[in-house]
Amino acid sequence: MSQSESLPEPWSGVREQLHERGMRWTPQRRTVIEVLAASSGHVTSAELIERCRALDAQTIPSTVYRTLDALEQLGLVRHGHGADGREEFHVGPDAEHGHLYCADCGARSEIRAAEADAIVTAFRAADGFEVDLSHVTVVGRCATCAARHVAG
């Protein structure tokens, strides 16, 4: 009863969502979810683990990874790989977007709808391939660095 379900959307119903799938609500999962609820945008696994440890010093990395897998099955987070290939999580229900990474200056930005459409459409038309955008990081050179490179 002292179930202070103080979690903000879209997390308030996680417990029920887990139960519907025969999964369990545990203190460890609660810790991970609290961290996710306080995060926005992208987070690397390492950051997540570190923040969990701040809430609960006993946090075990493998448990965090497995919890994230579980949450991904519920569609509450999505994982992708950053420019260096390390895992990275997108938080939130509308986390469907890819990333751009400038190999020169390290700038990161999100792929916008127009470009996203261009990609999805190109592959669908040619191969019937359905792209999972959220999983993609496109590497290259941003406008500024590309210009400097040509000029210099």
Place this chain on the structure above:
Amino acid sequence: MSQSESLPEPWSGVREQLHERGMRWTPQRRTVIEVLAASSGHVTSAELIERCRALDAQTIPSTVYRTLDALEQLGLVRHGHGADGREEFHVGPDAEHGHLYCADCGARSEIRAAEADAIVTAFRAADGFEVDLSHVTVVGRCATCAARHVAG
């Protein structure tokens, strides 16, 4: 003088290319290059290391990684990240292509020129961003699996 430079193109001139950059020709590098010369398409770091060990049991992983970095500076190989984020190398001078990976059946294929152009053009037009295609692995569902998913 018994320099049996029996390496096939584009490897025959590596030694000179290294020297031009103030880099050195060592037995370890020769081993890595022999392995690369005998490879085609894509290879993971792990495969590369294993094959090097077959030629020279003393092979040290970190040396292989560093050699690959050096060769990448010469433009002889390019690295990218597979669907699981692990490193993967493209061998050859025309290694400029990305990959498609089906998350359902695991099928892999290369991104063809038409789609590649669509991507490059979309980003250039919108942001002035110059995409490095060889570094990209696009994850999603191939035509077959997408159809099965809709039908099932």
Place this chain on the structure above:
DNA sequence: TGCTCTATTGCAAGGTCTTGCAGTAGCGAT
């Protein structure tokens, strides 16, 4: 409340990849 079933946890081991450092050995010059 107490019991059973089994999803999860904690741990340990293993694979991948990076980094710093001291010693080694290419390579150009003498």
Place this chain on the structure above:
DNA sequence: ATCGCTACTGCAAGACCTTGCAATAGAGCA
């Protein structure tokens, strides 16, 4: 042929991530 400079190697430590297994503890039910 020898010497000096410094790029490279080998090693060790460490970060990141996965997997198998025995023990633990949620959840529903009597």
